[in-house]
Amino acid sequence: MNSIFNQLLNVKGVVVETVRIVDSPLRPEPVLEVRVRPRKGILRCSRCGKRRHGYDQGGGVRRWRHQDFGCWRVELVAMMPCVDCPGCGVVVASVPWAEPGSRFTRDFEAECAWLMTVADQKTVSGFLHVAWRTAGDIAHRVADRLRADMPSPFDGLTAIGVDETSYRKGHTYITVVVDHERRRVIWAHDGYGRDVFDLFFRQLTDEQKASIKVVTGDGARWIDSCVREHCSNAERVLDGFHIVSWMSDALDKVRERLWNQARHEHDEETVKRMRGVKYAVLKNPGDLTDR
Ligand SMILES: [Zn+2]
Known part of the structure; x- marks a missing residue:
């Protein structure tokens, strides 16, 4: 039976000694x-x-909550061995089924963290029979571990884009930085302006800054001054979206001026022709209809 439980646990480096149903402290x-x-x-x-x-078994007996087996709560129990580490002294050994200091097995934590991505914390804590706060703590721990194992989104950047955008009906601004090469958002922060963009660069190492060759964005001075200070090798490029938007505004101003001029001069013919032309001047020539 121990060997079946060994397979059920499915953790490398674990030896099952006994399995029984008992009262738990x-x-x-x-x-x-x-x-x-x-x-x-x-x-x-x-x-x-x-x-x-x-070194010895000086770590004492410890318990870890594992995933339920049918209607039964499962607890792993082990005498904790200590190791003699030249760097750290005589300390408790790590165990292959759990993270140091955790009262839950790694599989239990992974299940809890996954559930937290698809259900709210109250549902997860009820389903797994853990305290509401415990479910949150586990999810944070797992997220931190995953993040530590992931390559930094700031490595190997070559072209980045920055823009500020507003939400809550334009009352709140955030600054967003994207990686053009990998087509993803790599950083976001409340507010906008030099001080905020500066915070982004402060998270980068010198090497990470040096790899950036292009910074796109609108023509704001705070972008220019930040780029000059943090990655002077990078080229500032106005992004296509803003150029098109400025050109459209400029065209619209010209149209408005001509329209007003025609009305002042009582040039009925021109006024008539200009009517409805607003969207025509913004279209690509190929998209124009005969009208
Ligand atoms: Zn050590």
């Missing part, structure tokens, strides 16, 4: 208690993560 109802130990020879220091020789 942590819960009012009996639990399925799986006594385990890390396989010898794979002990690692819980501080630096390096492979170390075992």
Whole structure:
């Protein structure tokens, strides 16, 4: 039976010693208690993560909540070995089924974190029978671990774009920075202007700044001065969206002036011809109809 539970746990480096249904010090109802130990020879220091020789069993008995098995709560129980680490001293070993310091197995935490992405915290805590705050803490821990394993979105940037946009009916502004090459948003922050864009560059290493060759955006001076200060090698490029939008505004002003002029001069013919021309002048020649 131990070997079946070994397969059910599906964690490398775990040896199942006994399985039984007993009262748990942590819960009012009996639990399925799986006594385990890390396989010898794979002990690692819980501080630096390096492979170390075992020292003793001085870490005491610990319990970890694992995913339920049918209607039973499952707890892993192990005597914690200590390791003798030249860098960290005699410290408790890390175990292959859980993160250092956690009372939950890694599989339990992963399930909880995934559920939090598709359901609200109250539902998840009720479903997994954990405290509301615990569900949130677990999700944060898992997210931090995943983030630490991910390559930085600031590595290898060559062309970035910056723009400010408003939400809440134009009352609140945020600044957004995109990576043109990988076509994704890499940074966003409340507010706009030099001080805000400056915060973005402060998160970058010198090497990351140096790889940026192009910065697109509108013609705002705060973009110019930030780019000059932080990546002087980069070329400032006005982005297509703003150029088209300025050209359209300029064309519309010309149209308005001609229209007013024609009306002042009582030039009925021109006024008639100009009527409805607003959208025609903004169209591509190929899209124009005969009218
Ligand atoms: Zn160590």
